[in-house]
Amino acid sequence: MKIGFIGLGIMGKPMSKNLLKAGHEVLCFDLNKAAVDEVVAAGAKAAGSVGEVAGECSFIITMLPNSPQVAAVAFDKGGIADSAKPGTLVVDMSSIAPLAARDIHNRLKEKGIRMLDAPVSGGEPKAIDGSLSVMIGGAQADFDEALPVLKAMAGSVVRVGEIGAGNIAKLANQIIVAVNIAGLAEAMTLSAKAGVDPELVFEAIRGGLAGSTVMNAKAPMMLDRNIKPGFKINLHIKDLGNIMDTGHGVGVPLPLSAAVLEMMHALRVENMGDADHSALVRYYEKLANCEVKRQ
Ligand code: NAD
Numbered sequence: 001m002k003i004g005f006i007g008l009g010i011m012g013k014p015m016s017k018n019l020l021k022a023g024h025e026v027l028c029f030d031l032n033k034a035a036v037d038e039v040v041a042a043g044a045k046a047a048g049s050v051g052e053v054a055g056e057c058s059f060i061i062t063m064l065p066n067s068p069q070v071a072a073v074a075f076d077k078g079g080i081a082d083s084a085k086p087g088t089l090v091v092d093m094s095s096i097a098p099l100a101a102r103d104i105h106n107r108l109k110e111k112g113i114r115m116l117d118a119p120v121s122g123g124e125p126k127a128i129d130g131s132l133s134v135m136i137g138g139a140q141a142d143f144d145e146a147l148p149v150l151k152a153m154a155g156s157v158v159r160v161g162e163i164g165a166g167n168i169a170k171l172a173n174q175i176i177v178a179v180n181i182a183g184l185a186e187a188m189t190l191s192a193k194a195g196v197d198p199e200l201v202f203e204a205i206r207g208g209l210a211g212s213t214v215m216n217a218k219a220p221m222m223l224d225r226n227i228k229p230g231f232k233i234n235l236h237i238k239d240l241g242n243i244m245d246t247g248h249g250v251g252v253p254l255p256l257s258a259a260v261l262e263m264m265h266a267l268r269v270e271n272m273g274d275a276d277h278s279a280l281v282r283y284y285e286k287l288a289n290c291e292v293k294r295q
Helices: 012-021 033-041 050-056 067-075 098-109 123-129 140-150 165-193 198-205 213-224 233-250 255-269 277-288
Strands: 002-006 025-029 059-062 089-092 114-117 132-137 154-161
Touching (some): 002 012, 002 050, 012 033, 012 123, 025 033, 025 050, 059 140, 089 098, 098 233, 123 132, 132 140, 140 154, 154 165, 165 198, 165 213, 165 255, 165 277, 213 277, 233 277
Parallel strands (some): 002 025, 002 059, 059 089
Antiparallel strands (some): 114 132
């Protein structure tokens, strides 16, 4: 199948490569030429514009930072709304505000273009090995049509409801990840300052109730003092902002999310917005005046 792929960042690059491995034809576009070159070297074709992708592909995946970029690709002059044929299916796999997903869906629908919101969880490692978890909002028939393509990138694909529901599920996911990383950072800092090797603490507790996918992915990064993203603090600030707006909109106070959002803002002030979100440990190290590292 010929698939248009727009947005070749940390996630989009390995995801599009997995589509190629599964035998699909990929026509790709990104503002960053080096990213396009990398995916072309893996067998994709390069498009010169969003309009070229939309004109040639009736199945388009977008993997962009946030709502404004998805809206720009959809509605800027020469974008998807101007160039795609009626009946085209857009699968937006970016994590964006649920209300924005509904709005973009409704505006595309006026042009006869279909859309699913299909954000993912699993990060770069699962994007590379093709085992992402995808959470989908949209029409059942569109989900059924997209499923075989999505399976080339995912271990799990679940339709959670109508358009916007995928991004509600993603916000739920991001609350749990953010609070989990903050808890891990707090625990690693306590261990280090109390004079107990945090690596041995990790080994001792990872198989018990506190163990988690987040702990297995992020404790080694904290111990190695590795802050290369992964998932950038700036993107988690974006998600936590969407969490606060959505929660307050439906009447849900979010005290834990609010606390972690402020920790991440403090790190952004320290020029760590492009660091991995496991750099939350640096926030705690500063409070406690100590370092978490392998001994
Ligand atoms: P990224 O910043 O690495 O990549 C985004 C890409 O979009 C960049 O290559 C950028 O050049 C491109 N882009 C931006 N505006 C564009 C435009 N108008 N036209 C064409 N290309 C444009 O981000 P990422 O880490 O790949 O994340 C992408 C999305 O996936 C985000 O919504 C993020 O929250 C979500 N996500 C990321 C991870 C992760 O671990 N990195 C995990 C799950 C979900």
